[in-house]
Structures are given as C-alpha cells and as structure tokens.
Amino acid sequence: LAALPLVAPPTAAPADPGASPTEPAPQLTLGDVAEVRLAEQEVTAYTRTNGEPSVGLSITKTPDGNAVNISHALAQITPELEEQLAGGELRIIFDQAPFIEQSIEGLTTEGLLGLGFAILIVLLFLLSIRLTLVTAISIPLSLLVAMVGLQAAGYSLNILTLGALTISIGRVVDDSIVVIENIKRHSALGEDRMTAVLRAVREVAGAITSATVSTVAVFLPMAFVGGQVGELFRPFALTIAIAMFASLLVALTIIPVLGYWLLGRRGDVPVVAEDQGSMPSARESEPAQQSVAHPAPLLGDDAPDRLQRGYLTVLRPALAHPVWALLLAVVILVGTGAAATQLKTDFIGDSGANSLTVTLALPSGSTLDETDAASRELESWLSGREEVESYQATVGSAGGIEAAFLGSAANTSSIAVTLTEGTDGDAFGQTLKDEAPVPADANLTAASANAAPGATQLEVVVTSQDPDDLAAAAAQVEGVLADVGAEDVTNNLTDTVPGLDVTVDRDAAARVGVTETQVGQVVAAAMGGSTVGRVTLGTAPTSVVVHQGEPPADLAALEALPVAAGPAGQVVLSDVATLERVDQQVRITRVDGLRSAAITATATGDDLGALTSQVQEGLDGLDLPEGVRTSIEGVSAEQADAFASLGLALLAAIAIVYLVMVATFNSLVQPLLLMVSVPFAATGSLAMLLLTDTPLDVAALIGMLMLVGIVVTNAIVLIDLVNQYRRRGHSVHDALLEGARHRFRPIVMTALATIGALTPMALSITGGGAFISQPLALVVIGGLVSSTALTLLLVPVLYRLVEGWNERRAARRRAAAA
Numbered sequence: 001l002a003a004l005p006l007v008a009p010p011t012a013a014p015a016d017p018g019a020s021p022t023e024p025a026p027q028l029t030l031g032d033v034a035e036v037r038l039a040e041q042e043v044t045a046y047t048r049t050n051g052e053p054s055v056g057l058s059i060t061k062t063p064d065g066n067a068v069n070i071s072h073a074l075a076q077i078t079p080e081l082e083e084q085l086a087g088g089e090l091r092i093i094f095d096q097a098p099f100i101e102q103s104i105e106g107l108t109t110e111g112l113l114g115l116g117f118a119i120l121i122v123l124l125f126l127l128s129i130r131l132t133l134v135t136a137i138s139i140p141l142s143l144l145v146a147m148v149g150l151q152a153a154g155y156s157l158n159i160l161t162l163g164a165l166t167i168s169i170g171r172v173v174d175d176s177i178v179v180i181e182n183i184k185r186h187s188a189l190g191e192d193r194m195t196a197v198l199r200a201v202r203e204v205a206g207a208i209t210s211a212t213v214s215t216v217a218v219f220l221p222m223a224f225v226g227g228q229v230g231e232l233f234r235p236f237a238l239t240i241a242i243a244m245f246a247s248l249l250v251a252l253t254i255i256p257v258l259g260y261w262l263l264g265r266r267g268d269v270p271v272v273a274e275d276q277g278s279m280p281s282a283r284e285s286e287p288a289q290q291s292v293a294h295p296a297p298l299l300g301d302d303a304p305d306r307l308q309r310g311y312l313t314v315l316r317p318a319l320a321h322p323v324w325a326l327l328l329a330v331v332i333l334v335g336t337g338a339a340a341t342q343l344k345t346d347f348i349g350d351s352g353a354n355s356l357t358v359t360l361a362l363p364s365g366s367t368l369d370e371t372d373a374a375s376r377e378l379e380s381w382l383s384g385r386e387e388v389e390s391y392q393a394t395v396g397s398a399g400g401i402e403a404a405f406l407g408s409a410a411n412t413s414s415i416a417v418t419l420t421e422g423t424d425g426d427a428f429g430q431t432l433k434d435e436a437p438v439p440a441d442a443n444l445t446a447a448s449a450n451a452a453p454g455a456t457q458l459e460v461v462v463t464s465q466d467p468d469d470l471a472a473a474a475a476q477v478e479g480v481l482a483d484v485g486a487e488d489v490t491n492n493l494t495d496t497v498p499g500l501d502v503t504v505d506r507d508a509a510a511r512v513g514v515t516e517t518q519v520g521q522v523v524a525a526a527m528g529g530s531t532v533g534r535v536t537l538g539t540a541p542t543s544v545v546v547h548q549g550e551p552p553a554d555l556a557a558l559e560a561l562p563v564a565a566g567p568a569g570q571v572v573l574s575d576v577a578t579l580e581r582v583d584q585q586v587r588i589t590r591v592d593g594l595r596s597a598a599i600t601a602t603a604t605g606d607d608l609g610a611l612t613s614q615v616q617e618g619l620d621g622l623d624l625p626e627g628v629r630t631s632i633e634g635v636s637a638e639q640a641d642a643f644a645s646l647g648l649a650l651l652a653a654i655a656i657v658y659l660v661m662v663a664t665f666n667s668l669v670q671p672l673l674l675m676v677s678v679p680f681a682a683t684g685s686l687a688m689l690l691l692t693d694t695p696l697d698v699a700a701l702i703g704m705l706m707l708v709g710i711v712v713t714n715a716i717v718l719i720d721l722v723n724q725y726r727r728r729g730h731s732v733h734d735a736l737l738e739g740a741r742h743r744f745r746p747i748v749m750t751a752l753a754t755i756g757a758l759t760p761m762a763l764s765i766t767g768g769g770a771f772i773s774q775p776l777a778l779v780v781i782g783g784l785v786s787s788t789a790l791t792l793l794l795v796p797v798l799y800r801l802v803e804g805w806n807e808r809r810a811a812r813r814r815a816a817a818a
Helices: 067-086 098-124 129-153 159-188 193-217 220-224 229-264 288-293 305-320 322-342 366-382 398-405 425-435 467-481 506-511 516-528 555-559 609-620 635-665 669-674 677-692 700-725 732-763 770-817
Strands: 005-007 046-051 354-363 386-394 411-421 442-449 456-465 487-490 497-502 532-535 540-546 562-566 568-574 577-585 587-592 594-602 629-634
Touching: 005 322, 046 366, 067 098, 098 129, 098 159, 098 732, 129 159, 129 229, 159 193, 159 229, 159 700, 159 732, 159 770, 193 229, 193 635, 220 229, 229 635, 229 700, 288 700, 305 322, 305 732, 305 770, 322 516, 322 677, 322 770, 354 366, 366 386, 366 411, 411 487, 442 487, 456 467, 456 609, 456 635, 467 487, 467 594, 467 609, 497 516, 506 516, 516 562, 555 577, 594 629, 609 629, 609 635, 629 635, 635 669, 635 700, 669 700, 669 770, 677 700, 677 770, 700 732, 700 770, 732 770
Parallel strands: none
Antiparallel strands: 046 386, 354 411, 354 442, 386 411, 456 594, 456 629, 487 594, 497 577, 532 540, 562 568, 587 594
16 A cells, blocks of 8 residues: 555656667655554444453344244354354353243243133032033143144244233133033033033023124224334234134034033933022923023023022122112222322333343543443442342443444443342342442443333423523423432433534635635544545455544644645634634434424333323423423333323224124113123222232233223123023013023133133232233233122113113003003
C-alpha cells in the first residue's frame, strides 16, 4: 500500500534528436508523502467472563427452532470446539434450555398429580373401580390426540402447550363422566347392558356435544388477538381445543363400548328400589309408545340418594321463594364486584428464571476506562457472592439488540448473571442494588434475563414543538415518577455528552472562498480521519483511513486548524467560526414531527395497574406549558392493549356461546338463562384472586375466557334434561326437581374433577411455568366453585320464573278455549 503510485512520473523529450533519452523522474508513491502503518482498531468494548478476558457469542434460534435441541447440540460439540481453540475454554453463560426443561418437568409432575386427583374424585363418586378406569382412559387418549394435532400444526411441547395439556386434564374427563354416570344410572334401573348404554348415550349426546362446542368456541376470538399475547396464547388455545374435541369423540365412541364390556349382565350396580317419598312414576301416567320413543329417564324411576336429598332440601325452598334466591345472588354479585376494586392488576408475571441482566450506567461522557473500572468493582463483588454461579460482563458497545435497548455508549456495562439453583432472582436483584459498590452518580438496574429488553419499563413520552418547554415538562414528569415510588427513573433529555459546538460565520467563510460544508469536512477529517476505502490484507478486509497528522489535542489547537489559503495567507478555523463548549444530547427523538422526551422507570411489584393509575393522576395534576402532551407507554401501554383485546375476545366468546346454545335449544330465552352463570363464575374467580393476593394478569384473563365455555357446560347438561322431561308432558316444577336431581351428581363430579386436576398448578407445587399456569388455575377453580353452586340453584329458579309464566299463560289459554 505504501508503494502505491500517486502521480505518473514526467517524461521530458530530448533537446537533440540524436541525444539519448533523459533519466525518468523518480516515481512518487504514497509512502513518500505519508506514513503508512497497520494500526490496531480503537477499543470500544471489553468482555470478561468470571473476571477473565473473553469473547462473547450470542446464539439466537430461528422462529421455528427448538431452544432445547439447540442447547443440547451445542453441549455436544463444545469439547470438539475447545480442542480447536488450543488452550481456550468455552463456557455457556446464559442458556434458556435448563429453565425450559425444569418448567416442563414441573408441569408434567403437576399434571400427573392432577390426573391422580381427578381419578380419585371420580372413584369416590362412582364407587366402582371398573367404571372409574373406563372414565380415566379418556384422559390419555384425548391428550395423545392433542399432541398429534400439535405436531401436525407445527408446534412443539413448551411451557404454554404443556400447560394447556395439563389444564385440559380436568376438562377432557368431563364428557366421559357424564356418559359413564348416566350409563351407571340406567344400569341401576335394571335395564340390560345394551339398552342402558344406548339410552344413556342418546340422552346426553346432544348436551355434551353442545357443551364441548361451547367450551372450544370461546377460543375462536383468540385468532384475532394480536401482539405478544396473541403469539403466546394461540398455541395454548389450539391445544385445549384439540383436546376437548378428542374428549368428545372418546366419550361418544370408546367410553360406551368399554362401559358395555365392563358392566355386569344387569349392570355394574344393583337395582335401587324406589324411595317411598318419591313422586309417582311417570311411566304409569304416560302412553307406552311415548315411553319407548323417548330415551330420557322417567320421573320417579329411582330414589334420591343422600347427596341428592341434601341438594333437594336446598333447591325446593329456592324454587318456592325465587325472589329471596335472586336477591341473595345479586348481593353476592354486587359484593364481589365492590371487593374487586381492591384487586391488583399486572401484565405477565415473572417467569422465575435464575438469570439476571444487570446494567451499570455511568453519567454520559464517562470514558470507557472509567466505566471499565466501575464494572470491575461490581464484578469483584459478584464473584464473592455464593448466590452467583457465573457472570459475563460487556463494557462499552457490544452492538446487537441489547445495544439498541440498553444503550451502546462507553458509559454502559451490561452483565449477564447466572444464579445458583433455588436463588430468588428478585430478592438477589434488590440485594445487588442495596449492597453492590457502584459510583454515587451511576445507575444500576437488574431485570430477568428471560424478559425481552425493556419488557418491565414504564415509559412516559412527552412531546412539544418548543425544546425549552419540552425540557421543563420532562423534568416535571420525572418528578411524578419519582414521587409514586417507581425505581430507576431516567430522563433521556439529561443523557448528554460534553462536546464542542462549531458555528461557521458564512460571510467570513465566503470571503475566503470556502463553504460551511467544506469547513465541516475539514474539521471531521482532522478529528477522525477520512475512510477512503478497504483493502484485503491476508484474508481480512481492512479499512484505509487518511489522517492529516495527529488530531488537535485541545481547544486552542482546534481553533488553529488550517481550513483554507486566502489572499492574506493561511486561514484557520477561528477565522471563520466560533467554538463553544456545550453539553450535547446523545439522541434527538421525534413523535409525529414533534420533539419528544422519554422518561422511563422500572415497574416493580405485582400491581402495575395501581402504579399506572398513580402516574396518570400525577400527570393530570401537572401545570404543563401550552402545547405539551404526555402519554403513558411501555409495559403499561402493553397491558392496556392486552386487556382491551382480551376484553373484546371475552365479549365475542359470550356471543358465540349464546349462538351455540340458541342452536341447541331452539330458543332465544333459555340460553339467556344459562348465561347468568357467566357473571357468577367471575365472582368466584375474583374472590379467589383476592383471597390468594394474586394479580389479575393476562393469564388470569385467559382463565376467564375459558370459564365462559366451562361454566355453561353444567347449565346445558341440566336444562337439556329438564327440557326432555317437559317434552314428555311433565310440569316445569316437576321437571326441574327431577332433572336437577339426576344431573346433580355428574355436575358436581365434573366440577370437582376439574378442580382436583388444577389444584397442583394452583398451589404451584413444583413452580414449573407458574407465571402462566398458577393464576389461570386459580381463576378456573374459583369460577367453578361459584358457578357450579349457583348454576344448581339460580338457573332452576330463573327457569321456573320464565317457563313457569309461559306454562301458566298456556294453561289460561286452554281454559279459555274450553
């Protein structure tokens, strides 16, 4: 490169044609006029692992990649790569795979425990090992079909899909419970095996099909939920939908066959004698052909058992005094609604991963060496903590997505900390903030490494046309965030670096024949050189930078920088420009063409909604300059968008379930009666969240969405049988008493089986995926408790009021016609 010719050598013609040619002038090369040397690139970052110099390599999976498989593959090739490094050591600092595997293992354990609880509850109700085994078969068969469906759809087993399978354990057994319990009841009436199975299945097929369709239909709106919530929970919804349809198929095909095989000749249980106090048999009062044509069981064919008698003791007074029953229900609804105002709200709970991203930010303008010294002290403190397994620090600009979110200036150090198993990440992060040695003017933050950059940041954006008004308003907003107790409050307008402002006097520049642009180019070339191209030295491309000697070392040297040659001699920078020391903003941002400022803070705790409300109240109380606008962004805006989307999805789900029930009952009024169970499901869910001090977050709202389909299932099964009785000519009162009595056991059994299956997740026995599964399980359990109790009482009361009025009106018309 130094021998690169710059100017072609001049060739002079000989003075005498006969004379010999003159000696050519020496070739002028780059090395003759400049020093050409290979220089090391300026250091912009340091990387250390456990205090030792290192090079960091980030590996990110593709959208269809599997993090666990990638992790295992890397672990297998690491020894081979270390051999190629000739003494180097490869160490994995951050790996999502162990956390994913532990979560999956924990969810699997909780699912198996839930399976055991569900089967035990079924056994306690059926009191038959054979029938319990028949019912239990539906669980593995349904889950197997769901896993095949996931594979076909291109989804893998992860925390969300496995969580959905675990939650499905309590639901996929429901249809089978209704079928097998009905088969048992018909068998107890003394019917032969074939008749008992056929009548029992025919009697409930329509109801459980409608109930399953309702349960699945609530997830249809999830297809239109966008953003992070939609991406997270669409596989979750698909998993449950496939499992539920599989359970319906199993309940209508395999369960009846197995029930037929395992029943005795006259059924699995002895015939129950008719109780002395039961109502007269409908068989005695109806035509024989009507009895044959309708598969519904006849009134009074079997005696109430102890549970049914206890239920009827409560139901009869409720039907006799409907006003008092409705008043009590309204009091419960209003009371729960009032208490719900104290409910915490959050976005998505902490995953509980044992990795932290620690960020140390010194004041803007700090040199790389100053940041490195502060980072070394922090790293030394980390090395002495028994909670820390390993750490990797990057001081300065490492580039990549972390730099985009966390800053890439020389004043920033980012440290990935892996904690020992069992260490509470939140508690250690707080200890680090309280005890770690950091400069007084530095800012130290710690966040879960599994969270996306900025995922816990509450941000207030201020816009204004006037920079001075913007700065004043931003300072006021900064005070609001500090007053409400938010942590790590930063204002990007105060993020400045010292610099020199060069203001060119255009008239003076024009007099010496230079432009403002030319002056800027001269200054830039003097300070940092000009990159003129790249050459390949060996195998590596190398930039070629031209410098005009050493850059100016101080302000006086910069003012004396030659910029042109004028008539009066050399022109220096101070002749055509003024230089001033200033603090310059690191970045200037605009929103819709207006200058903007971002004031950010870390949203700590588990009540993001309350924090956002306090911030909004503080912003509303500010006396801001005219033209200044503020808006709350960041995680608060994400929470608001998610809640709005899921709220619309919830309303859409209610409408879809209503339409399904209209098609089932061929009535517009009866589905409305059944939908009453939905708000009472919410009362139980909200009460459960309040009792357990669990915030209402996205996972809990998904649980609410599930409940819309789940709670109407009980009401559908109940009212379907009541309608069958009424079609056989029985009064509303009699049909309600017998229908409710016969459906009491399967309704309670399915609810308790679901609650039993979800209990391990609600208790978070293993902690696997608890940030998703625990609030969802708590919501479903609470909703099932309240909706089941009120469905068994309130739905019959409302049915009696509406259909009883219709019955009396019809009776009056018949009397008038007679």
